[in-house]
Amino acid sequence: MKFLHISDLHYSNDFQGKGGSFNKVFMAMDNPLEQLKSVTDRNKKYDFVLVTGDVCEFGSVEEYRKVKSYLEELFACPVIGTAGNHDNIPNFEAGFNELFYVEEVKQVKIISFNSASNQNDDGIISEETISALKKELEQKTEKKIILITHHHLMQQQFVLKNAENSDKIEKVIKDSNAVLILTGHTHHFYVHSFAEKPYFTTGSVSFVVENEDGVLNVYQEPLVNEYKVTDKAIICRPLKHRDKVLLVANLKI
C-alpha cells in the first residue's frame, strides 16, 4: 500500500491582513493547493493522505471543509489530519477531524494526536493527550500503527523548540508497537528515529525559510513524502518541485 504525507499548506481564501511579518510571503506565494498538484502525480493511487498541520492560516470552518474535500477528490482516498499552531483549533475540529482521531485503513491504523496550543506556538502535548495516546496504544491490534502530530519532537532537528512534553510522549511510544511517526511544522524535510521508531518530518506545501549567512530568504519549493508500506519495510520517497522560487529576500521577522 502507498500513502502520502503532506504538511503546512497554510491555506487561506484571502490572506489580506493575515500572517503578521509573513504577510508578504503569503501574498507572494502560489495557492498551496496548486503547489501540491505540481509535486504529485494524480494518476498514482494512494490508500490515504496524512496532513501534519498548519492546514489553513487561521481558517474558517468552510476553509477546512474546502481543503479536506479538495484533497479527498484529488486523491480519491481518505484524508486524516492534525492541527498546527497556525490553525484555528475549533474550526479545524469542526471542518477537518477531531484533535484526537483514530482511523483504520486496510492493514494500517492511523492515530492523530494534538500538539497545537493557543498558549504556545512551539506546541504542547497535554497530559490528557498523552493518556489518550497511551490508552489507544495499549489496545491489541494486528494493524501497523502510524502516529501523526504537527510539532517536531526532536530538539536537534530545528532552531525552534520541539513540542513541550516530547520526552513524555517518547516513553509512551517506545513501549508501543507503533511503526512510524510523522510530523510537520519546521517546513524542512528530516529523517531520524524517535522512541526507537522511524521518524519523518516532511517539507511544506507553502514556503520554506532559509537562513543564508544570517539573512532569511523565503522560497517556494513544495515537498511532500510518499511512503510504500510492505510486510518488511516502510519506504519513504520525498517528492520535490524542481524549481526553487525566491518569494521574499531578506525577510525581517
Ligand SMILES: [Fe+2]
Ligand atoms: Fe507551518
Ligand SMILES: [Fe+2]
Ligand atoms: Fe507550525
